[in-house]
Amino acid sequence: MKKHNLICINCPMGCHLEITETENGGWLVEGNQCARGTAYAIKELTSPTRVLSTTVKINNGALNRLPVRTNIAIPKEQIFEAMKIINKVVVDAPIKRGDIIVRNILETGADVIASRSMLR
């Protein structure tokens, strides 16, 4: 049986997880304090994803940059490719929190959304 050690990153608790691959191809997760730990461990070992947060250029806004994030986690290996697309985006104020800035980025099913409102 193969064992893996991970630290859960779902929340700031940072549970120390011990994952055992069972003989029938399943996973036994220990050390988590909530159900999300189990889900995270299996996902992290099979197809890791992350929420990407960054900024885009905004014209006529109260600030020079508008903070944005993906509304759901995207595959970890696509983060730098996603950055290339987001870095080309320029928006105009006013913007409302939740406005879609890039729809379905890299066909991941995730939208890049504004993470704050910004007036002119």
Place this chain on the structure above:
Amino acid sequence: MQEYDIVVIGGGPAGLAAAIEAKKNSAENILILERDRELGGILQQCIHNGFGLHVFSEELTGPEYAERFIDELLAMQIEYKLNTMVLTITEDKIIHAVNETDGYMTIKAKAIILAMGCRERSRGAITIPGTRPSGIFTAGAAQRYINMEGYMVGQKVVILGSGDIGLIMARRMTLEGANVLAVVEVLPFSGGLTRNIVQCLDDFNIPLYLSHTIINVKGNHRLEGVTIAKVDTNRKPIPGTEIDYECDTLLLSVGLIPENELTKTAGASIDPRTNGPVVNESMETSMKGIFACGNVVHVHDLVDFVTEESQRAGKSAAKYIQNQLIEDGACFMTCAKEGISYIVPQKVRVDNIQTNLELFMRVRNVYKNAKLVIKADDEIIKEISKKHLAPGEMEHIVLPLKKLVGKSFEYLTIEVKEEEV
């Protein structure tokens, strides 16, 4: 002179939550004074996600978390002044402040809530040797440049200190195309949350050098490089362990200091362990009617706990102006013993606790399989087993009121006991 029931100093997460909660508890006539150009405080530059898990059961970015409270504040029509610098607070609760529209003003308050937050420890405070070129920033200053102002601070980066802001900035700079060469930490463990080490360093293969420090800074105009070395148990550099890095940027994430200049002018006592005011169960300082909450009291690692603490301060301030805070009755002090660096609150008046007493503390070291032992004088009233304790992760203990009533004791002590194997 203007008069208000409650004046809140600072419009960051602590001030927003305190003002809203005070209003919910029937306080009217509340004013927030904020020195920045908008409300929200440092959350506005913390564009990463992970905020709000405890309060909203959601993972929000800093600006999203702030906006929820700002929206609520605006809907409640709580008054605030931006770009306003408070100069001094007197012991009789008169606030002297200045801004461009009102000029110099004095404001009389029945209660004051201090919510000024904290600031970053800078290069001068830690005496790094070497030259003084440009390219050396505190991590939070760099975060503001990149995330709000739109300036990239550099391309080849070394980060000193593994506090959360340093770790977050390692990822942020990497995403923006910079090459983060190393994170260097003088202690044998990181001061940041474990999850940030995983998703900010491990995800991008950024090396973390524990028990290392910077022993030289090179460059005349712009930073050209730094030398790091391993340190011994007395934090002295060990000859022969030097590594040279060519870099144009050095970020410092070497601790946060509660910002208490105003607290001192108001006459409130400071706890040398937290660098923040001594507070009681109601988040009231040693000065009657002056409350404090958030990072000005002690540096938190989660904004969620700042919010909860500030709600307690806001509610207490509302009670105070309605003469509902109980000043006498059973009372005890908290006392940090073996393995604990501080406890907040420092003083507890039992009659003001409704159901639970919440205690916040930090441990001094990394412990595995230890327990927190809570005693009322010499009697053990609770033991909590912990698989993992670290100074970077604030501990939070909830004591039900029934554990505290019906006995008379002077000190509530907390210590760490390592369990025998």
